[in-house]
Amino acid sequence: MKIKNTTIELIKGDITTIEVDAIVNAANSSLLGGGGVDGAIHRKGGSQILEECKAIRNRQGGCKTGEAVYTTAGLLPAKYVIHTVGPVWSKENNKNNQLLTNCYYNSLSIAKNLQVTSIAFPNISTGVYKFPKKEAANIAINSVRSFLESENHHLKTVIFICFDDENYRLYQEILGD
Numbered sequence: 001m002k003i004k005n006t007t008i009e010l011i012k013g014d015i016t017t018i019e020v021d022a023i024v025n026a027a028n029s030s031l032l033g034g035g036g037v038d039g040a041i042h043r044k045g046g047s048q049i050l051e052e053c054k055a056i057r058n059r060q061g062g063c064k065t066g067e068a069v070y071t072t073a074g075l076l077p078a079k080y081v082i083h084t085v086g087p088v089w090s091k092e093n094n095k096n097n098q099l100l101t102n103c104y105y106n107s108l109s110i111a112k113n114l115q116v117t118s119i120a121f122p123n124i125s126t127g128v129y130k131f132p133k134k135e136a137a138n139i140a141i142n143s144v145r146s147f148l149e150s151e152n153h154h155l156k157t158v159i160f161i162c163f164d165d166e167n168y169r170l171y172q173e174i175l176g177d
């Protein structure tokens with residue numbers, strides 16, 4: 001799928017192995033690491049990423065839900081890691097969708113400022129944070145589409161990396177692969 005000059009790709013796999021300018025991390029507001037994709041990124045990326053996260057914490061006290069910050073990527077093949085904090089899904093919270101949209105939008109804004117040409121997103125909030133996968137996939141794709149249609153940027157490739165079969169299938173359906 002193509003949006004203006006940017007190609008949208010779908011890959012099933014592990015985001016820590018992808019050679020792109022920036023990978024996005026589904027972090028938590030402490031920025032100190034955790035499980036899931038966050039754990040994998042810190043484990044494979046080495047201590048440099050955590051050191052930079054700690055410096056950001058000291059400067060601004062972590063990262064709020066829906067916002068994003070960036071570090072270099074340590075030992076990973078990417079150049080940067082953009083850390084964003086997805087919402088913890090709950091039925092009562094009517095801000096879930098907006099906060100998840102903000103994650104994609106704010107990550108792409110950082111990518112724009114860094115002038116990166118390729119970025120890879122995991123399925124933010126759909127693991128530990130329990131966001132319903134179909135809804136999250138629609139939000140992810142719509143947010144990316146709306147950013148690419150409305151902003152000037154250097155992105156040539158945006159990749160959605162799905163780790164689990166269910167997400168991969170949902171993205172295939174929505175993207176029409």
Ligand code: AR6
Pocket residue numbers: 013014015016026027028033034035036037038039040086122123124125126127128129130131161162163164167
């Ligand atoms: N590459 C790509 N995707 C992955 C990988 C990987 N190596 N590993 C898991 N996923 P989660 P969240 C997928 O739980 O729901 C952490 O503890 C996974 O299949 O990583 O936003 C943080 O520190 C799922 O679809 O993130 C936070 O505390 C997706 O990544 C909390 O979890 C997101 O699952 C954030 O929860």
